[in-house]
Amino acid sequence: MSAHARAVKIVALVIVFIVIALAFAAWHFHHNGNALWQIISQQCVPGQQQRNDPAPCQRVDLDAGYVTLKDRNGALQYLLMPVARISGIESPALQDPATPNFFALAWQQRALLTMRHGSAVPDSVISLTINSEYGRTQNQLHIHISCLRPEVRRQLDSLTPQLNARWQPQTLQQHRWLIRTLTSAELAQQSSFIRLMQEVPQAQQNMGKYGLALASLSDGRLALMAIERNWLKMNRASAEEVQEHSCTLLH
Template identity: 35%
Template structure:
């Protein structure tokens, strides 16, 4: 499905930067997992789903910020996008699990969630408040949808700078064909763009996509930390936690900083 909405608005090099300091209460999500997602009585409380099998090891939680946002997290302690364990052979594909979880957003909306509106965001250590990996499952912003539609002819299967800025920040983009996320987007970022040693300076968003012939796929958007431009590498900025494009909300609901 092609969405036409509002218009919006290239590759920022980033010198080595010190790691982000842990914020206050940065273990709140991990404590939630320990409380509600582990043990014989799980899932309970805020934990909606637990998949303990070795090829999954993930949990799903309803985020309190917005009616339609869910968080897909590892069942084990994994700090975030910078964790080396994510890039080892056999690591679970958490983005694939998060894509399946978009059904929860659709259920919360009470209406179909078009493929092109569904999105998954993983922030960098510098653009997040929690040091437990969590993928935000929610809708794209209307202006981001329009920008991607306007620039669809520039998208290919290799990483390249998006010709326009998104939320005032530069993003690299690439397409990934297929109905499901059989390839791990984190590996495509780490081994195809950032390098494993620098992946902690990056944030990644995956959005559903259909080409001009209706064939399904995905758009991957990655942005790099750039303090000089105010970019804290938080691709969640591209999401709208009010899902205004479908709900008709008067304003988008921004991420919690």
């Protein structure tokens, strides 16, 4: 590559970074990133405590430390969130074993989709995601309980025979992911956030750069999937990209 071509490439990358930074700053300036926390702290929890009415949440479980809320997007999408103020995946609170196992709790609440749908929603359709610090819209930890994209379902089905309990790099939705398998018992035994921090060295000091997802596999195991932010590839580590809130898989 000639010196001129290298210079052009560097200038192009600088321009891309500037555009991304300006867009991100503009979005934050105009967006209320505390909307979910305001719903939890000003409506759901006080309503449950004072009137035994969690609305607009579906459930407030103070003992277990979480609420569930129907998301505005998608016919079946729900959010599971802590009743405590926890900003997101980068929060040190998630590295404390005493903090509720929110991923396991969210998987337990997948029956919400069946209840709203009015007929069985199989596990093969359902997924959990939490976006990175750079790929989310709200500064209150929220796990998306929603449907998996059909193309991701097909990719996972194809990958199932080669997946195991070690993190493996794989490509989903044109982005690089790390994927390992879990049993249902392992999901319940240890927080997926702690597992990611302990098992992926790059995540230990940079948890905010990662998004996490969970889906079932055709052999009964679960796939825990981590995506890392990569600005060069326009990847904000928005794990939600593996979900399709219109739930085509049900049709």
